[in-house]
Amino acid sequence: MKFADRMSLLGTENAFEVLAQVKKLEAEGRQIVSFAIGEPDFDTPENIKVKGQSAIDQNYTHYAPSAGIMELREAVANHVSKMNGITVGPENVVITPGAKPIIFHTILSLVNPGDEVIYPNPGFPIYESVVRFVGGKAVPVALREQRGFSLDPEELESKITEKTKLLIINSPQNPTGGIIAEQDLQKIAELAVKHDLWVLSDEIYSELIYEGEFKSISSFPGMKERTIILNGFSKTYAMTGWRIGYGVMCQPLAELMARLVTNSDSCVATFTQMAAVEALTGPQTAVQEMVQELKQRRDVIVNRINQIPGFSCLTPKGAFYVYANVTKACQMLGLPSSRELQQKLLLEGNVAVLPHTSFGSRNEGDSEEYVRFSFATSLENIHEGLDRIGRVMETVKSS
Structure with a gap:
């Protein structure tokens, strides 16, 4: 079968590839803490759902x-x-x-x-x-x-x-x-x-x-x-x-x-x-409450990430992502890039993050390694996920 040549030029959104891998592991019985997908874990506000339902009825x-x-x-x-x-x-x-x-x-x-x-x-x-x-x-x-x-x-x-x-x-x-x-x-x-x-x-x-x-x-x-x-x-x-x-x-x-x-x-x-x-x-109360909750999560995840050996990050001013520098973590684990670190955290730590390669090739002259965390997940998951990453990094000390 022959396809149009232009299809070879079309990329993808790698977050969904990681999501597929997460779903496969979960189907095998593993419990994965995912920081991979940029989707709010909040429900659509009730007034919006009611309006959508009534619009169908009308x-x-x-x-x-x-x-x-x-x-x-x-x-x-x-x-x-x-x-x-x-x-x-x-x-x-x-x-x-x-x-x-x-x-x-x-x-x-x-x-x-x-x-x-x-x-x-x-x-x-x-x-x-x-x-x-x-x-x-x-x-x-x-x-x-x-x-x-x-x-x-x-x-x-x-x-x-x-x-x-x-x-x-x-x-x-x-x-x-x-x-x-x-x-x-x-x-x-x-x-x-x-x-x-x-x-x-x-x-x-x-x-x-x-x-x-x-x-x-x-x-x-x-x-x-x-x-x-x-x-x-x-x-x-x-x-x-x-x-x-x-x-x-x-x-x-x-x-x-x-x-x-x-x-x-x-x-x-x-x-x-x-x-x-x-x-x-309509009312914007739900949005305001979501932003306040996300701010609390941001503060927690930034503090926790900066306590993990080999990890460091800035405090993001917006969105719900932390872009953590993991150059030292890769060196400590003897890994060549954040892609291998991402796989190690997923397969050994049961934690899903995204490597910087999901967001473009390395810029000329850059040598730093990064992974992205989405904190659009619960505080419980944030603590559990970072505890697991901490345990993966502890293996460096014990080896």
Whole structure:
């Protein structure tokens, strides 16, 4: 059987491969503590579930406009206008089945074969995957621990060429939990205007911030027209299975994206969209409580990780990830990379984490090893999982 050549260019999200391995081990009777999947362990708030159920009862079960129902597009526009400090309307909004399609549709709409796209590394692996899939050149820009994993504008500028078409940023960031400092965002915005770049701003974790306030690059002068804002409901409202997200962009691009939705998905489930309206316009108490709980977990996991021999980490300012430096742990165990450490922790310690290779190749000149912990799990699991990792590291002393 022959497949299209382009399929060899399409990557994957390695977290799901680790999840499959975890499920296999659990089926064999092992109890795995997983820090691998970036999914809130909270339930969707009750008012949102009730709205979704009532929407089905009211027969919101038919086709909707490809760009989304007007009620939701208006709610998104109002929310983004308030949160980002810009003025947008429903004509700027496209609703998609999850936020990930906005990555795909943005790159399909803007990137020709040979165009260059700069993306954060380490970062969400789908950025690089889709750029390569459409024939673009994926150009990584490093996020370094010594800068708090904030993108360096000077390094970014060194990556820009006459072929650069699009810049992707993610703040708060997966996998590091880092936030791009406001002064860095301003410089990045100035570079985008100077070099006439589109910017895809992945803001999916924008409401999961533990210190300071969220700042969107779309709010800087000249940026609203050239920024595609990506956001959704999966993380903030624990709605991963509802599959609903959105993009906010200039109207001409929104019309093109809606056409892509027509050609791919037709539309998002209408009752899911009604539930999303309730998410944005209803009580936000559940979100506030979730953020407070995640902050408590963050403080615990950071403290515990930094007590494990060979492990160290910064305190993430947003999202629900800790990106731990395990260079010394690998050396202590005689392992060549974090990939082997990840396997050792899983197979010998019954703990699942993700190696830095799940988030891109090593940046040029870097030699550090990292693993990502998701703390979207209970405090009980955090303590148990880190106890198990501690016992794996204790074998170094006893050997």
